[in-house]
Amino acid sequence: MQQIFNFIYKNSNRLLFLLLLGISLFLTIQSHSYHRSRIISSANFLSGGVYERINNVSEYLNLRTQNDALAQENAKLRSLLFNAKDTTSIQKLDSLKGVKPTDIIISKVIHNSFNSQENYLTLNSGSLSGVKQDMGVINSLGIVGIVDNTSNNYSTVISILNNKSQINAKLKKSNHFGSLIWNGKNTGFVQLIDIPRLAAIRKGDTIVTGGQSVIFPENINIGTVDKIYIDNKTNYYTLNVKLFNDMTNLGHVYILKSKNREEIINLEKKVEKDE
Secondary structure, three states: OHHHHHHHHHOHHHHHHHHHHHHHHHHHHHHOHHHHHHHHHHHHHHHHHHHHHHHHHHHHHHHHHHHHHHHHHHHHHHHHHHOOOOOOOOOOOOOOOOOOHHHEEEEEEEEEOOOOOEEEEEEOOOHHHOOOOOOEEEOOOOEEEEEEEEOOOOEEEEEEEEOOOOEEEEEOOOOOEEEEEOOOOOOOEEEEEEEEOOOOOOOOOEEEEOOOOOOOOOOOEEEEEEEEEEEOOOOEEEEEEEEOOOOOOOOEEEEEOOOOHHHHHHHHHHHHHHO
16 A cells, blocks of 8 residues: 555646646547547547458358368368269169069170261170170160170170161150161261151150160160151151160170070071071
């Protein structure tokens, strides 16, 4: 307590000056609106600056939170991307009428010369896996081709994108049949020829296998009608068919066994001999 009195006594002049200065400033502000507004403006400037800094800090912290959230979301998306299934990986094949699971050989395309008009595929399955000549090859989207030759561990396939390919096909909504060929112009389209003019056809109609051969079962998907042409010489339609398959990006495929193939062929040969 004594120290406080000593401080006041020693600094009495300074304290008196500060007191009088404070009173004079107060009276000046109260009596002059200009001075009052200037001081308030100065105070607002200082407080505004402080608030702006605080707001900037708050926004920065908020942005950091948002960035963290975006980073976590990005990490999740990358994880989904990296763990996504390969588009060429094996997919579940829907049940085929007349085809048992034991009659299917799973294989993979290891070469695809789709830029050639005589396109052949090479598969990593051969005779040791039960692959034989003239077996049909499909995938989950539709037909791919027909086995041409085999070795012990590999086989070659005549792709539907081969100008020598000719496969029985039909309109799904009717029993109007034709022959599926490829004109060599576009890897996304094949042509269905010899469709009778009596057939009711519209763009978008589905084309499937006809089932009139021992190679492919009936109703395996091929594609949809894109354009319709009329051959004035024969009075038949030629259909430009957009394939369901991307024939330039083939992965796993299914080779179809035909246990009745030899029996049917032998029976047909017998009929031909009898004639």
